[in-house]
Amino acid sequence: MKFEHDNMVGVHLAVSLVNLEAGGSWGAGALQRVLERHAIRGARVIGSAGEEIKAWSRRLRPVFEAASQDERCETINDLLADGAGRVYLTTHDGLRPHLHFAPEGKDLQSRVKAVTAGGLAVFTMEAEGHRLGVCALDSCRTAFADTSRNGRRAYCRARCANTDAVRRHRMKQR
Template sequence: MQFEHDNMVGVHLAVALVNLDSSGSWAPEVLERALREYQIRRPRVTGSSGEEIRAWSRRMRLVFEASSQTELCQNINALLADGAGSVYLTTHDNLRPHLHFAPDGQDLQSRVKAVTAGGLAIFTMEAEGERLGVCALGSCRTAFVDTSRNGRRAYCCARCANTDAVRRHRNKQR
């Protein structure tokens, strides 16, 4: 799935990185593929940049697991303090005007931190502190961004929702 280069790229990249870390498939080529998918330019991962991005993804998980808007904002503010540089508006590659949170010349991990911290902040503001979460199925730790119409999504996918519904139904039958 390709995203238009806008502020949603950062929040979707954040979800992808958090879930990539949880899946246990954190290999340089897998990480590079995810970074390319979300339009991170020059996504050449080295051992140190990969480990720094992995540590960052673990910090981002706290955003999705926040139990209140206050905690959510505190977690995002911590990411912004450590990840977002000077914000500026730009156009390049025939794209419409959009925000950058770090100069293009910075190293890979700095650019990833900047785009994800900024994307999470903008999305959270536009979604009024809602619509970021972790799957409600107890055995699933998948983070998600709720882009549904009603904003009441509790599961990462229909499979997890159905699994939980079947479990609840069976418990009621007992």
């Protein structure tokens, strides 16, 4: 399965927000950098937008921790109900046709909710309910979207996989 980066903005933004909140580095500056890195237009964090997005990121985490396809779909449906507006195709800024889940005029937090809920829904559909998870290393638990060729990723990065392999090897040696 091949995933195109342009269609993954909502998923990658969701991963970044979940991990930013879990990492304890949440702040207006950190949030601003995440939004800019994911090309969220008009990403100026003002007023209560940051706190509302932080609360939303806490609602995103259960999507990655879901134990089944049904649980993941139910959680995403709740996010869609609360975050997505009318879905439509657009071709702004010279980009090829793509989906938007909220009108451009909406406030920042509404657009973040819409793009993450919609992105998670599309990714989950394309990945047949799999490929979202949290790192299998107990001390890590970083969220990730698995875009690998075989779709069997269990760790957020190679370092965590190696750490866990060493731990298992040492336990076996005892």
